[in-house]
Amino acid sequence: MNQNKIAREQQIAVFGESGSGKTVLLSSFYGLALEQQLSGTERFDILAADSAQGRRLHQNYLGMKNSALLPISTHFSSTSYAFTVKRKPGAAAKPKKVISEELRLVWHDYPGEWFEEEPSGPEEEQRRISTFQALLGSDVAMVLVDGQKLLDHAGEEERYLKSLLTNISTQLLKLRDDVLQDNQPLARFPRIWLLALSKADLLPETDVASFRDLLVEKAGRELNKLQEVVGTFVEAPEALSVGEDFVLLSSAQFEPKKIEVTKRVGLDLILPIAAMLPLSRFLPWAQAMSKGTGAAKHLMNVISPLVDAFGSARVQVLLSRLPGPLATAARLFGSSLSKSAFDLAGSKVEDIHVRAREKHDFLTETLTGFQMELDRGDEEKVLLRGRV
Template sequence: MPPLDLHVAVFGASGAGKTVLLAAFYRAQTQPSFQQEYAYKIQAVNKAQGNRLLGRFYRLEEGTFPDGSTRFDEIEFDFFPRDLPEPAVRIHWYDYPGRWWEEEPVDADEREAMREGLLRLGMSQVGILLADGAKYRSEGTGYMRWLFEHFADECDRLRRTSAAAGEEVSFPREWILALSKADLFPPEYSARDFEREVCRDADDQLAKLCAVLRAEHAFGHRFMLLSSVAAPPDAQVDPKTSLGVRTLAPAVLVSTVEGAVREAQASRKEKSAKETFFQGLRDLMQFVDSVDDFLPKRYQIVSKILRFVSIKDFASTRVDRLKRMREDAIRRGDTFKAVLTGMVAALRDDEGLRAYHQNQ
C-alpha cells in the first residue's frame, strides 16, 4: 500500500526561522535515539535534499546559521516505523520564501516560479504561519498585529491578482500559528500561554485574516511553540536541544483529520448546531467507507487514517496505552497504525503538551 500523503505549506517573513526549522526537523527525526523513543524515523525522498539539510544542521553546530531560502522548495519526507521496511506517511513540505510576501519578483523567471509554487497551495491540507519569536519578545503585541495584517493583505492581493490572470488560488483551510525561537521565552511558557496572549490582544487582526482566507476556523484555534536550537544568553548555540520539532508532524496529521471533520459536518444538513468535533468524528467513522464521496480530494486520505486510528486514540487515550498499541502494531507489521499511533502519542507527552495547544 502506498504511503498516505500529507501536504503542508509553511510561511513566514524573512528571518523568522523557516530554514533552520527545516534542518532541525530533519536531523532530529533521523537519529537512532528518536527512532527508539518514538518508534519511527523519517527519510528525505530526495537524497540530495536530505544531504543539504544535514549540511545546514552541522554548520549550525559550528555556530553558522544558514541563509534564508530565496526560492520555493518542495521537500518530501517518508515516515518509517521502527524495524519495518515500508513508509507509512509521506509529508510534502512546501517552503515559501519570506521575500515573496515582502517584495515584487525580480524577473520573469521568479514570477513564474512564484505562480507555480503558489498553485501548490490548493494541494495543502494544512498551512503553518511562523511568527518570529525574537521580534515578538522585543516588540510585543504590535508585532503580532502587524504580522496578521501583513499576511492578510498579501493573501488578499494574491487572490485578486491571480483571479485577474484567470487562476484561482486556493488556500489551506486548516492552519497552525507557530512561534519560532521559543527558547527565548521562560521554560514555563507554553503554547497555551501564547494562545491566550494572541486571542486577547490581536483578535481583530485574526478575524480579518480568517475572512481573507474564507475560513472561519483558520486561525485562533491551533498554536505551537517551536525552537530549532537552544541559544541562551552568552552561551554557545546548542542545535541538539529543540522544542516542538518532534511535535510538528503529529500536529499536521491531527489538523488534517479535524479539517475533514469540519468539511463533513458542513456537508450534512441534518447536523445539530451543538455538535462537537468528536461527535462529528464519531459520525464520520460510521460511514468511513463512503466518506471519499463528499470530502474534497485533499482530505480523502482521512478515510484511510481513520481505518487505522480510532476516535478514542484522537480523543483521550493515555500515552502509555498508545505506546503499547504502537509496539503491538510494529510486532504485527502494521505499518500505518504503528506510525499513526506514534504520532498521536507524541502530542500527549510532556513536550507535546507544552509545544502544541488547540483551544476548541
C-alpha cells in the same frame, strides 16, 4: 502480495517573514531525525526524497552543531522538501500484509521576502504564483511568529503582530485572482492555519496558552481578518480553522559560540501535527455539511487512508447521520471508513499502540505514536489544539 506504496502524503505550508527561522527549523528537524533524536525515530527512518536536498539540510545541521554556524539565508528561495517515513530495515512485518506502510511529509517553504517586498518583475511574479499554487495541496498551514521580534517589540508587541498578520492577509488577497479560476472557490486548500512561536527558547517564561493570549489580545482583529481572507479561497468556509491551534517551536538553544541542537522545543510535533490534526477535524466538518460538495469529498478522501489503522466503530455511527448525498460520497472510499481515531485518548490510544507493536503493524503503531506525541505536547504546554 506486498503493496509498498505511500499510505498517506501530508503536505504542510510554512509561512514566515525573512529571518523567522524556517531554514534553521527544517535543518534541525532533519538533522535530529538522522541522529534518531526525534521521537519515534527508534522505530522508523525519516528520509529525504531528494538526496541533494537532504545533504544540504544535514550540512546546515552539522554546521550548527559542530561550528555554531547558522545556515546561509535563502532569499526568495521557494523550495518544497519531501520526506518519507518508513519502517526501519529488518523490522518484522505481518505476513501477506496488503497495506501501504510509508508516510510522506511535503514541506512547502514560502519565501518571507514576498510578504515584505513586491516582486521585481513578471518572472518573479509568476514564480510567486506558481509557488503558492504548489502548496494548495496542503491541509495544514503554519504561520511562524518570530520570538526575536517579539522581544524587540516588548511592551508594544501589537506593532509586530499586526504587521505580520496583515502582510499575510494582503499577500493572499493579491494572489487570489491568479489562484482561483473563474472566481470559483477551491475544495482543496489549507484548512487548518496553526500559529507557531519560532525561537521559543528566547521566551522561556512563555507557555503555549500565554502565546495564544498574547496573539488574541494584541492582534485579535487581524487574526479574524486572516480567517475572513482564507475563507474567500475555499468551498465550504465553515470547514476552516484559523488561529485555533498554537505550538511553541525552538530549533536549538543558542549561546555565544555554541548551538545546543538537542535542546529543542516542539520539533517532535511537526510530523504528528501534519499527519493527525486533519484526521481529528475533517470527518466532523464533513458531517456538518448540508450536501455532498467537492469539499466534503476532499475531506473524506484525506482521512480514508488513515482511519483504517484504528479500531473503533464510531465512524459508522457518524456516517449513518450524514445527509444522503454526502453519505453516498463517503461510501465511495470503501470499508476503510468503518474505523476511526476520534475517540483516541488516554489509555485507549496507548493500548492500541502496544497491540500494534506486538503485531508488527507499522502504520498503526506510527500513527498512534503520533497521537500520543500530540497528547504529550498538550500536557507539556507546548501545543494547544482547538476543539471541533
